[in-house]
Amino acid sequence: MTSEAKVHYAGRAPEGNYVAPHLFELKSGEHLNEEVFGPILHVVRFGADRLEKVLETIERSGFGLTLGIHSRIDDMIEAVIDRLQVGNIYVNRNMIGAVVGVQPFGGYGLSGTGPKAGGPHYLTRFATEQTVTINTAAAGGNAALLSGEE
Secondary structure (H helix, E strand, O other), rough: OOOOOOOEOOOOOOOOOOOEEEEEEEOOOOOOOOOOOOOOOEOOOOHHHHHHHHHHHHHHHHHEEEEEEOOOOOHHHHHHHHHOOOOOOOOOOOOOOOOOOOOOOOEEEEEOOOOOOOOOOOOOHHHHOOOOOOOOOOOOOOOOHHHHHO
């Protein structure tokens, strides 16, 4: 990112397996082609007239774990929420701190399986109900044996 983005902050990590906080400003969201986990924030500034292009870029990325929206315009917030498939959307607040068992957490697309970990119906989302009915007579079976008539 240091070659593609403007670095606003680059912290220093202690010795060991740590990642220091970083803040990168990108010209476009198209520079994000993989999910990055850690104390890293990517910022893309855009004018309101470019919102549609930004939403298209997010959709094309294939990722959908968490989205943060900061706006005072309710119609814009609703339009973004309706448009994007994202596991968790935070509006006008920080984007961390989902409480397991209270606030389900999960993503869409390349960001997860869809079921939200910790929700009250978590296990049932892994179950698939299926009924299979076979006409044994059509496969050459003896229907009289199955009916108990013989």
